[in-house]
Amino acid sequence: MRSSARPYTHIASSLMVLSALLTGCGGATDKEPATNPPVTVPPGPIAITFSSPVATNNVHDAGTSVPLQVSVTVNGNPAANGTPVTLTTVPSVSLAPVAPTTSGGAATSTLTSTITGPVVVNATVTSTANTANESLKLYIRPAYQPLELLVPAYFAAGTSSPWTSLTAGGNSYPNVKITAIANPNNGVLTATTTANTDLVTAITAFKSTHRKVIGYVSTLYGNGARSEADVKTTIDKYIELYPGLEGFFIDEMASGINRLAHYETIYSYIKGKNAAFVVIGNPGIFPDPAYTGAADALVTFEGSAAGYQALDPQQSSNTWVYSQANTAQAMLTHSADTCTAMQETVKYANLARLNTGLVFATDQTTNRSATALPSYWTKLLGTVDALNAGRTLPAC
Numbered sequence: 500m501r502s503s504a505r506p507y508t509h510i511a512s513s514l515m516v517l518s519a520l521l522t523g524c525g526g527a528t529d530k531e532p533a534t535n536p537p538v539t540v541p542p543g544p545i546a547i548t549f550s551s552p553v554a555t556n557n558v559h560d561a562g563t564s565v566p567l568q569v570s571v572t573v574n575g576n577p578a579a580n581g582t583p584v585t586l587t588t589v590p591s592v593s594l595a596p597v598a599p600t601t602s603g604g605a606a607t608s609t610l611t612s613t614i615t616g617p618v619v620v621n622a623t624v625t626s627t628a629n630t631a632n633e634s635l636k637l638y639i640r641p642a643y644q645p646l647e648l649l650v651p652a653y654f655a656a657g658t659s660s661p662w663t664s665l666t667a668g669g670n671s672y673p674n675v676k677i678t679a680i681a682n683p684n685n686g687v688l689t690a691t692t693t694a695n696t697d698l699v700t701a702i703t704a705f706k707s708t709h710r711k712v713i714g715y716v717s718t719l720y721g722n723g724a725r726s727e728a729d730v731k732t733t734i735d736k737y738i739e740l741y742p743g744l745e746g747f748f749i750d751e752m753a754s755g756i757n758r759l760a761h762y763e764t765i766y767s768y769i770k771g772k773n774a775a776f777v778v779i780g781n782p783g784i785f786p787d788p789a790y791t792g793a794a795d796a797l798v799t800f801e802g803s804a805a806g807y808q809a810l811d812p813q814q815s816s817n818t819w820v821y822s823q824a825n826t827a828q829a830m831l832t833h834s835a836d837t838c839t840a841m842q843e844t845v846k847y848a849n850l851a852r853l854n855t856g857l858v859f860a861t862d863q864t865t866n867r868s869a870t871a872l873p874s875y876w877t878k879l880l881g882t883v884d885a886l887n888a889g890r891t892l893p894a895c
Contacts, residue, residue, distance in 0.1 A: 538581040538600070543574040545626045547584070549635040550605065558638045558821060558851040565610040565637065567594075569622045577604025578624070585623045592618055612639045615822050638821040640854055645887040646845070647676040648880070649779070649798075649829050649857040651866045653715070655697070661872045662701035668872075669708035672880040674887070678711040678777070678857070680748045681741070686717035687725075688736035702743045713746040713777060718765070720751050721758040730765055738772060746777030749794065754786035762793040779829065779857075785812070788819040796827045796857060804835035804844040804860055811852070820854050829857030831866050838875040838895030842882050849886050858883065 551568035552559075559565045567586070571578035582601040586594050592612045599606035612618055620635045654661045669677055681702060683695050702712045714737040719725045737744055747769055752762060762780065769776050780786075780794030783801035790797060799820070800807050807830055812820050820828055830848055835841040841860040848855040859866070861873035873879060881893040 538579055538583065543626065543628070545578075545624060545629045545631045546572045547622055547624045547631045547633045549620075549622065549633055552635075552637075555852070557636065558640055558854065559612075560642050560851070561613055561615055561639050562611070562642060565612075567608045567610055567620065567635070568605055569633065570605050571601050571624050571631075572604065573626060577601075582606075582624065586620060587623075588618060588620045592620075594620070610637070615639050615641055617818065617821075638818060640821040640851065641824045643851070644824060644826045644856055645676070646849060646883045647678065647826065647857050648883060649831065649859050650677060650679045650872075651682070651831060651859065651869060652679040652712075653682040653866075653868070654870050654872075656695065656701035657697040660697070660701060661870075662705065664872055664876060666701075666705045666708060668876055668880050669705065669710050671877065672884050673708070675880055675884050676710070677708075678713060678779075679705055680715050681712050681744070682715035683741075686715040686733065686750060687729075688733040688740070690732065690736070692736055692740070694740040699741060699743070702741060706743055711745045711777065712741075712743060713748050713779065714741060714744045715748050715750060718749055718751050718753075718762075721753045721761040727761065727764060731768055734765075734769060734772070745775070746779070746795075749778060749780045752780040752782040752786070752790070752794075752797075754782040754784055754790070756787045756789060759787065759789050759793060762790065766793045781831075785815060785817040785820070788817075791819075791823060791827070796829055798829045798831055798857075799855075800830040800832070801866065802832065804832040804840055807832045807844060808847050812854070813852070823854070824856065825854045826856035828855045830855050830859070832860045833866050833869075834862070834864055835860040835873075836862050838878050841873070841875055841879055842892055842895065845879070845882050845886065846892075 548570050550570045551566060569584055571582055578601045580602050584599050584606040586597050586608055588594060591614050592610060595609050599608045616639060618637045618639055622633045624631050652665060656662050665679060681698060683698055684692060705712060716730060716733050717725060718730055734747060766778055769778050778794045779796045781798040783798060785799045800810055812818055832844055835844050844860045845858055847853060848858045861869060863869045878893055878895060885892045
């Protein structure tokens, strides 16, 4: 008589063999992944430096990723791979990772900030005997806005006027924003001033290209030679005679805190007339930062193209500009003798370090009494258009 247990014995034996095979293949149990032990930095001189971004590239847009790299040496040689670095900054700024490790003597991380202004990042590395620290100061500015042109259209209107070329250029480059500054009567209008009919026609034609025209107002640096009442009369007369205007260019603006209240009053007066009016103030230099409350944009440089390319907000302790949009800062340059000089000047303005959004360059020797547009007017338009679109600049 056969035993009925043999088939079950055979099955059990097969299962044991299968189990053994699975165990040999690692399928029966999960193994803990192998981990590298932390690197112990040997004693000796240790150093850490930020190798990226470089010092000349320390201004970045809010919300963008900024690659960071630190280099670590021990006894003058690149630190061993896996050497830990600790990064710290203010809580509102993100670092990922906050504790990178070195590879080839360098550790990398990424900074992202949604707040504007200065940001300091600290890096620390420690050996068994020494600690090294390094700090990096960055400036975070509001998101970049495309360049615009601010044109001192101080020339006469009428037949064969530069206003015709100004308007034609606007038609040729519809994507470039242009604000023209009209200047009848040298910015002084009185109760008896009458409208310049040729200028009214020119303003109407230019605005048909969807551009802005603002009125030039002389203030003589707020020294009392032009009273607050005089300036208000000029503003009122502009509104009466040139209803197409969309704001005012407050020229000869002071820059010291002692005259701030005067310009704040003028600003409030204009906004009271129409909150949509744009107000551009022209101290021609970096004013006290409080002047940001007296204008929508400030001309922080007026002078030669060569002088402009020597300008640096950080060297003159005017880093407050990085808390403002680039379109809140303007430059007006003259004596850019060639098309190439113009392009170099505009490219310089477009650097994050300059943070300038309203630009102008001319080959004439002054802006204040210019009687014509620059000879390279269409090239200036094309240069701004190309920079905004990330294209190659037009050939000069």
